Amino acid sequence: MTSTPQRPGGRSARVREAVLAATAAELSERGFAAMTIEDIAARSGVHKTTIYRRWSTLSQLVADAAIEVSATTVPIPDTGSIESDLREMARSIVALVTSESGGALVAALFSDAVRTPEVARLKREFYSARYELADIVVRRAVERGEISEKVSAADLLAAVAAPIYYRLLVADLPVDQSVADRAAAGALAAARAGALDQAE
Incomplete structure (x- = not known):
């Protein structure tokens, strides 16, 4: 079971x-x-007037597109x-990151973030929102007694995602399910060892 945000229905x-x-295609x-x-x-x-009524700036529109792609493709599991x-x-x-649309969106965000301060800010806000959602996963695990309440949700999510993004964006290596499984196992081991505890 996964948690996904509610969306408007009908023509809207x-x-x-x-x-x-x-927006994702243009980006x-x-x-x-x-x-x-x-x-x-x-x-x-x-029509552009309809777009401006819903999103007052291009940056808001890009952020919404990134969040939509992530919420659809990377829901919070339960x-x-x-x-x-x-x-x-x-x-x-x-x-x-291996899908055509998602991969292109991620690549564009990371490449433009180097040159465009506004995109860099959007990227920070986007991942901050994902960290907040990941906190749900950590709270559930704490309630089940699986990990310490000291574990930082942000650091745990970063530990899961970092090996994947490193291979993709830095080392230019392929990523697949085995990479995902190793990243998850490594993150959990670090959490249980106390390496991801929040600073006191």
Whole structure:
């Protein structure tokens, strides 16, 4: 079982889906600096005034697109154990970064973040939101007595994701399910050893 945010229904949902899909495509193809609301409107078939009513700035739109892709592809798991929760999280991250749309979005965000302060800020906000959601996984594990209440949710999620992103973005190596499973196992071992405890 996984937790995903509620979304609007009907025409509103279709408009949102079309705009966010167009945003992700424009970001992956053009990069943040070359994107415009006008291009997104043309690609999505949604008038730009409608887009501006929902998203007042391009940065808000890009952030929403990134969150949507992540929420859909990397939901917060609730399997009943921290071991399988972390494994599912890691596998979902791999599924995201190896998919055509998700991989392009992640690559664009990371490459543009080096040059564009606004995208760097969006990236920080995006991962901060993911850390907050990961706190749910940690709280459940603490309640089940699987890990210490001192474990930092942010550090645990980082320990799961870091090996995957390192291979993908730094070492230029492939990532797959076995990489995900090793990352999850390593993160859990570190948590149980006290290496991810919050600073007192």
